[in-house]
Amino acid sequence: MTSAKPFDNQIAVVTAGAQGIGLAPARRMAEEGAIVIIADRAADATQATVDRLRDNGCDVHAAIFDLEKCEGATELYRTVADQFGQIDVAVHNVCGTIWAKPYWDSTPDEICAEINRSVWPTLWCRHAVLPYMLAAGRGSVVNIGSVATRGVNKTPYPAAKDGVAALTAALSLNWKPAVSELAVCDLTVAYPGCRK
Numbered sequence: 001m002t003s004a005k006p007f008d009n010q011i012a013v014v015t016a017g018a019q020g021i022g023l024a025p026a027r028r029m030a031e032e033g034a035i036v037i038i039a040d041r042a043a044d045a046t047q048a049t050v051d052r053l054r055d056n057g058c059d060v061h062a063a064i065f066d067l068e069k070c071e072g073a074t075e076l077y078r079t080v081a082d083q084f085g086q087i088d089v090a091v092h093n094v095c096g097t098i099w100a101k102p103y104w105d106s107t108p109d110e111i112c113a114e115i116n117r118s119v120w121p122t123l124w125c126r127h128a129v130l131p132y133m134l135a136a137g138r139g140s141v142v143n144i145g146s147v148a149t150r151g152v153n154k155t156p157y158p159a160a161k162d163g164v165a166a167l168t169a170a171l172s173l174n175w176k177p178a179v180s181e182l183a184v185c186d187l188t189v190a191y192p193g194c195r196k
């Protein structure tokens with residue numbers, strides 16, 4: 001007789017789960033029984049991670065989408081719902097500083113690129129997944145935040161990450177009356193060597 005695992009029979013989506021911070025929850029949930037979908041736009045890196053985790057007995061799948069676009073997030077969650085019939089956990093992790101430089105030396109295109117990477121994937125993914133969880137009456141959403149929002153030469157990135165924190169707080173209040181079993185939280189991650 002096998003003992004039940006915490007994530008047995010659950011479908012979990014982890015964005016940017018092929019490496020770094022996103023890989024940890026993807027691996028852990030898969031080891032604890034979840035079917036995990038790793039969503040990213042880097043096809044080769046994502047498939048390599050999926051292959052490694054499968055070699056360790058994990059049930060993981062690659063989903064290649066550009067989550068900076070509404071269409072990418074919508075198609076991701078539509079695909080997962082169609083293929084697996086449910087979405088129990090969504091971990092939104094896409095982010096990262098592209099250029100560390102004084103704000104006044106940043107070009108408008110660089111500022112837009114930083115915001116596009118660090119805020120839009122979470123906004124679009126949250127917008128795309130919540131209808132499925134509302135329909136099911138349950139689900140858990142984790143948005144990855146950062147304490148590196150006051151770092152030197154990082155201005156667009158903290159603006160984006162503080163926006164993600166505000167989104168998380170607002171939605172946790174707005175959705176609570178609608179779904180009693182919908183958990184929404186912000187996991188703030190401390191990077192080694194970051195300045196608080």
